[in-house]
Amino acid sequence: MLVTEQDRLRDDILAWGDAGGGSREALIPLLQRVQQKYGEISDFAMQVIADVLSIHPVEVQSVISFYHFLDLSARGKFIIRLCRTISCDIAGKDRLARQLENDLGISFGETTNDGMFTLEWANCIGMCDQGPAMLINEKVFTRVTPELVHNVLQACRASFGNIGLEGKEEL
Amino acid sequence: MSPSHTGELTFSTVKPRVGLQAALDKGRAGIVAEVSGSGLKGRGGAGFPTGVKWNLAAATVADEKFVVCNADEGEPGTFKDRVILNRFADLVFEGMIIAGYAIGAQKGILYLRGEYSYLRKDLEKTLERMRTEGMLGERVLGRDDVSFDIEIFIGSGAYVCGEETALIESLEGQRGEPRNRPPFPVNTGYKGRPTVVNNVETLAWIPSIMARGADWFSSLGTDKSKGLKLFSVSGDVERPGVYEFPWGLTIADLMREVGGENAKAVQVGGASGYIVPARDFERHIAFEDVPTGGAVIVFGPHRDMLQVVSNFMEFFVGESCGQCTPCREGNVKLLEGLRLLEEGRCSTRQMRELCALGETMQQASKCGLGQSSPNAFLSIVKHYGDEIMGRTDVIV
Numbered sequence: 001m002l003v004t005e006q007d008r009l010r011d012d013i014l015a016w017g018d019a020g021g022g023s024r025e026a027l028i029p030l031l032q033r034v035q036q037k038y039g040e041i042s043d044f045a046m047q048v049i050a051d052v053l054s055i056h057p058v059e060v061q062s063v064i065s066f067y068h069f070l071d072l073s074a075r076g077k078f079i080i081r082l083c084r085t086i087s088c089d090i091a092g093k094d095r096l097a098r099q100l101e102n103d104l105g106i107s108f109g110e111t112t113n114d115g116m117f118t119l120e121w122a123n124c125i126g127m128c129d130q131g132p133a134m135l136i137n138e139k140v141f142t143r144v145t146p147e148l149v150h151n152v153l154q155a156c157r158a159s160f161g162n163i164g165l166e167g168k169e170e171l
Numbered sequence: 172m173s174p175s176h177t178g179e180l181t182f183s184t185v186k187p188r189v190g191l192q193a194a195l196d197k198g199r200a201g202i203v204a205e206v207s208g209s210g211l212k213g214r215g216g217a218g219f220p221t222g223v224k225w226n227l228a229a230a231t232v233a234d235e236k237f238v239v240c241n242a243d244e245g246e247p248g249t250f251k252d253r254v255i256l257n258r259f260a261d262l263v264f265e266g267m268i269i270a271g272y273a274i275g276a277q278k279g280i281l282y283l284r285g286e287y288s289y290l291r292k293d294l295e296k297t298l299e300r301m302r303t304e305g306m307l308g309e310r311v312l313g314r315d316d317v318s319f320d321i322e323i324f325i326g327s328g329a330y331v332c333g334e335e336t337a338l339i340e341s342l343e344g345q346r347g348e349p350r351n352r353p354p355f356p357v358n359t360g361y362k363g364r365p366t367v368v369n370n371v372e373t374l375a376w377i378p379s380i381m382a383r384g385a386d387w388f389s390s391l392g393t394d395k396s397k398g399l400k401l402f403s404v405s406g407d408v409e410r411p412g413v414y415e416f417p418w419g420l421t422i423a424d425l426m427r428e429v430g431g432e433n434a435k436a437v438q439v440g441g442a443s444g445y446i447v448p449a450r451d452f453e454r455h456i457a458f459e460d461v462p463t464g465g466a467v468i469v470f471g472p473h474r475d476m477l478q479v480v481s482n483f484m485e486f487f488v489g490e491s492c493g494q495c496t497p498c499r500e501g502n503v504k505l506l507e508g509l510r511l512l513e514e515g516r517c518s519t520r521q522m523r524e525l526c527a528l529g530e531t532m533q534q535a536s537k538c539g540l541g542q543s544s545p546n547a548f549l550s551i552v553k554h555y556g557d558e559i560m561g562r563t564d565v566i567v
Contacts, residue, residue, distance in 0.1 A: 023344075024343060024344040024345075025342065025343055025344050025362075026344065027344030028324075028327060028341065028344055029324070029325070031327075032325060032327065053344075062346060063344065063345065063346055066329065066346040066347060066348075066492075067285075067326075067327035067328050067329050067347070068285075068327070068328030068329060069285045069326075069327040069328035070327050070328075084482075084485075085247045085248075085442075085482065085486055086247055086248065086406070086438075086442070086468055086479060086482045086483065087247070087248055087405040087406055087411075087468060089482055090406055090407060090470075090474070122286070122328075123245070123247070123330060123486055123489055123490060124245060124246070124247040124248070124249075124330075124442075124486070125286040126244055126245075126249065126250040126252075126253045126284075126286060126287065127250065127253075128247070128248050128249070128250050128403065128405035128406075128411070128468070129250060129403070129404070129405045129411035129412050129413075130411075131405070135286060138288050138289045139289060140289060
């Protein structure tokens with residue numbers, strides 16, 4: 001039988017919702033899983049989640065809109081979040097930002113046409129001693145220079161999903 | 172390895188299990204007495220006495236209680252908790268087990284900020300190892316009366332969730348908007364049950380306090396600030412990283428250690444802290460003088476303080492939860508004022524009005540975010556009025 005995208009999404013949410021016991025506390029982990037697998041939380045997903053947790057869909061939307069890492073609209077496969085807070089600012093985040101924009105051909109807040117990259121600002125990501133720093137999905141990159149941008153983007157393009165992309169953090 | 176810390180961190184010298192075993196031997200009342208006696212205060216920045224918090228939670232009668240470890244380390248310039256969780260997570264978890272036993276909780280939750288989600292895999296592994304070693308789960312260390320387990324909750328990117336009641340809202344699947352206090356979480360916390368929320372560093376110190384005793388801990392530091400403290404040092408400095416010092420050292424001492432002797436100013440306590448100009452570097456870092464959760468951001472001689480504070484205000488405009496008016500509107504107005512200063516177009520009267528607004532925000536905001544966000548603005552007006560007024564060199 002042909003399984004449509006919506007069927008797959010609904011089955012996923014039902015399974016994950018059951019695992020969370022169907023309580024309100026399960027909402028944010030559920031949203032995170034949908035976001036991670038589907039890259040966005042669509043209107044349809046919000047409705048199914050609301051049904052599973054017995055709340056109104058607007059409650060779901062309200063929570064999504066509150067958190068920086070939850071998105072109502074589609075995002076790229078790789079979300080680049082460059083830290084803009086003071087220590088990374090001092091360490092030269094402006095030039096890194098410029099080079100990211102140049103190499104991707106987009107501005108902050110935008111997604112590339114091929115759906116690969118979204119470029120966003122992040123508030124302090126806790127890498128203040130190793131700035132400028134950025135997150136790409138769940139990997140952290142520290143002491144990034146404009147010269148390194150190309151290599152980092154190529155590593156993303158060459159990898160499947162998040163696998164194979166090695167973040168580097170010095171401790 | 173980069174110089175992320177100086178030598179060995181003292182709390183990590185205690186061997187695994189030793190602190191936990193010592194705590195279980197002391198019994199519930201004994202643990203609370205020991206923590207109270209040590210004078211340990213919350214290491215997230217607010218500095219509430221940990222012993223008092225545990226005592227209140229222990230005294231509340233309920234069918235269920237919770238221990239939450241606050242790893243939503245969002246304060247700009249703070250990264251010590253990341254280092255602790257990366258290298259000494261087992262001690263933090265031991266601290267949570269001890270807290271759970273002391274207050275009568277069987278469940279712990281680590282609230283890990285979304286930005287640190289890459290730490291999750293190793294943390295889960297550590298938890299699994301502790302379960303197989305009998306330190307977590309039913310019958311902790313073979314004791315029939317102790318059972319405790321820990322789960323990890325990943326945040327989704329919201330600075331305000333570091334505020335304990337906002338954190339609890341977030342755990343409950345809500346928007347991370349702070350609650351009115353009272354009631355305090357020690358009475359009415361997660362799911363309406365008594366909940367102790369402690370910072371990562373606070374919990375990391377617990378095993379060594381249990382093993383070495385309250386007297387050892389309280390012999391270090393100053394009268395009102397006991398023990399050793401981890402500092403996250405960044406900015407215009409030769410050796411950034413995590414450092415450990417007893418409370419009470421002067422800013423000048425700290426600058427010598429980290430290679431920031433020629434600093435023009437230091438921001439102590441992150442974006443919500445205060446700017447200390449070089450002439451005040453003989454002041455002491457302690458709750459009774461210059462308090463901090465550990466963030467120390469150093470500004471070199473050529474740093475433009477106006478740009479620094481604008482950066483902080485942009486941060487607060489983005490992170491205000493929007494629930495209460497002083498914070499939601501006030502931060503925007505202060506940022507507008509900073510833009511005028513950058514353009515050299517702010518009258519003295521306007522600047523005074525902005526300062527009055529800042530003072531109103533400090534008093535009228537609902538939670539710590541809005542109460543402390545004007546600090547940096549008020550600090551530069553106080554210390555660097557000369558540098559920021561009447562500008563002709565417009566910043567782009």
